Amino acid sequence: PASGTLTGNGVANRVPYYSGTTSFTNDDGFTFDPTNHYLQISSQATPTTPSARLDLRYDTTVGSAEWLRVNGNFSGNLTSTIFNTRNAGASGDNIFSLVTGGASGGDPILQFIISGVETWSIGVDNSDADKLKIKPQASPGAGASGGEGITMTTAVTPLVGINTDAPAHPLDVNGFAR
Numbered sequence: 571p572a573s574g575t576l577t578g579n580g581v582a583n584r585v586p587y588y589s590g591t592t593s594f595t596n597d598d599g600f601t602f603d604p605t606n607h608y609l610q611i612s613s614q615a616t617p618t619t620p621s622a623r624l625d626l627r628y629d630t631t632v633g634s635a636e637w638l639r640v641n642g643n644f645s646g647n648l649t650s651t652i653f654n655t656r657n658a659g660a661s662g663d664n665i666f667s668l669v670t671g672g673a674s675g676g677d678p679i680l681q682f683i684i685s686g687v688e689t690w691s692i693g694v695d696n697s698d699a700d701k702l703k704i705k706p707q708a709s710p711g712a713g714a715s716g717g718e719g720i721t722m723t724t725a726v727t728p729l730v731g732i733n734t735d736a737p738a739h740p741l742d743v744n745g746f747a748r
Contacts, residue, residue, distance in 0.1 A: 670696065677711055698735065700724055 580586055585600035601610040601620065608620035612627040628637060642648060656662030668678035679693035692704050695711035703710030705719035721731040731737030733744040 668693075677709060679709055681708060701735070703735070 583602055583604065585602055586594045587600070589595035599612050599614075601612070602608070603610075603620055606620075608623055608625060610620040610625040610627065612618075612625075613629050614627055618627070626637065628635065640648070640650065652664060652666065654662050654664040668680070670676050670678050673696070675696060677693045677696050679691050682690045682692075688706070689708045690704070690706055691708055691710050693702075693710040695701050695703050697711055701710075701724070702722040703719060707718075710719075718733055721735050721737060723729040723737060727740060729737035729740060729742065731742045731744070732747075734742055
């Protein structure tokens, strides 16, 4: 790479990028806070103060959007790791959160997909009394499969249903059981 001095107008803590072969542009979407070591990538016209070490933000959009993808053709395992190295005082939990907008929002869902073969989901069905469901479908609350899978309620005495979305007993099985 060529060496030289970057000159031009910009805004403090924003990351410049090449907008042409010799031109730099300042972009609101890339912000770095050197004091607190935060990096924010945002589509917001006026980014807010970053709230995490790596803060990815997207403005309101209509329809679905994919936010992050890791994709490759690996002959070995593709591993994603979130590692808290603390090993003292029985503290320093490692928490992975899926958060939706509230009681009228969508469902937080984890999907397990074998491309073109099978999809399983684990999630909280926000529209069905916040039941935790494990289903052989893309979403715990959707599809014609209805009661297939496992459903757990948040009742005073938690109820677990196998092949039923409305368990009435601590263990409620719809079908034959052994």
